[in-house]
Amino acid sequence: MNDNDILVLGATGKTGRRVVRGLRAEGLDPRAASRSGDVRFEWERADTWKPALTGVRAVYLVAHDDPAFAPPFVDLAVAAGVRRFVVLSGRGIEASRAAGYSLGMAEAERAVTASGAEWTLLRPNNFNQNFDEDDLWREPLRRGRIALPIGDVPEPFIDVEDIAEIAVSALTTDRHVGEVYELSGADDLSWRGAVEVIAGAAGREIRYEELTPEQYRTELAAGGVPPVFIDVLDGLFALHRAGHTAQLADGVRRALGREPVPFADWAARAAAAGAWT
Numbered sequence: 001m002n003d004n005d006i007l008v009l010g011a012t013g014k015t016g017r018r019v020v021r022g023l024r025a026e027g028l029d030p031r032a033a034s035r036s037g038d039v040r041f042e043w044e045r046a047d048t049w050k051p052a053l054t055g056v057r058a059v060y061l062v063a064h065d066d067p068a069f070a071p072p073f074v075d076l077a078v079a080a081g082v083r084r085f086v087v088l089s090g091r092g093i094e095a096s097r098a099a100g101y102s103l104g105m106a107e108a109e110r111a112v113t114a115s116g117a118e119w120t121l122l123r124p125n126n127f128n129q130n131f132d133e134d135d136l137w138r139e140p141l142r143r144g145r146i147a148l149p150i151g152d153v154p155e156p157f158i159d160v161e162d163i164a165e166i167a168v169s170a171l172t173t174d175r176h177v178g179e180v181y182e183l184s185g186a187d188d189l190s191w192r193g194a195v196e197v198i199a200g201a202a203g204r205e206i207r208y209e210e211l212t213p214e215q216y217r218t219e220l221a222a223g224g225v226p227p228v229f230i231d232v233l234d235g236l237f238a239l240h241r242a243g244h245t246a247q248l249a250d251g252v253r254r255a256l257g258r259e260p261v262p263f264a265d266w267a268a269r270a271a272a273a274g275a276w277t
Contacts, residue, residue: 010062018164058084067107074111092244124183132275147209156184159261181251201267
């Protein structure tokens with residue numbers, strides 16, 4: 001790929017901004033697209049799609065939650081000359097789709113693999129950075145208590161830096177064409193165990209409390225979380241409790257030839273940056 005041939009959707013998000021940074025480190029000048037990015041892109045505004053795609057040969061695709069958007073976007077992209085897609089999806093996508101969740105990601109996978117273009121699918125576990133870059137979990141950790149409805153089911157959280165490194169390689173080399181990467185971290189921690197690691201890194205007491213799904217919904221509602229988002233979280237935690245994302249995966253090793261970033265290493269860096277103080 002050449003300068004400005006690569007379109008990065010969600011360029012201000014957790015993975016997108018790191019993909020942009022990684023591409024720039026390679027000497028490339030990607031199109032950083034978002035509502036407020038260098039290139040304006042809004043899923044709900046189809047008139048922003050074609051200008052963003054003009055002259056583009058590869059796309060880092062972060063899908064909208066609404067599954068209706070992905071097929072026409074992929075069709076337009078291929079017609080505009082896009083020859084490669086790297087799609088951010090999720091672990092357990094088949095179970096999510098069956099349960100009616102993550103339909104946007106599932107439809108993006110389907111549209112891309114049926115498009116005739118080259119593709120790579122990235123299916124990560126929950127991000128480490130959900131604990132330090134999202135207020136939903138960061139603020140409770142700062143207050144010293146986080147309560148979730150998950151039990152002791154493992155969740156091998158993954159560092160977003162690993163995901164971005166794979167995405168950059170998949171956008172710029174031919175090694176990953178046709179690959180489906182199930183991406184986990186190196187540690188099969190429970191959520192309670194992850195909080196213990198974070199508390200140790202932060203050098204302070206943080207209490208984990210187990211809730212029933214009903215108690216969790218009530219607590220979210222009391223905190224002002226919109227009902228639609230409560231439904232999404234409730235469904236996603238149900239999928240986690242069923243174990244669909246619990247196993248360690250070998251995608252980072254397959255893609256990068258190394259082990260994933262250990263959770264404790266990430267937590268130490270985040271704590272040193274003041275994430276939970």
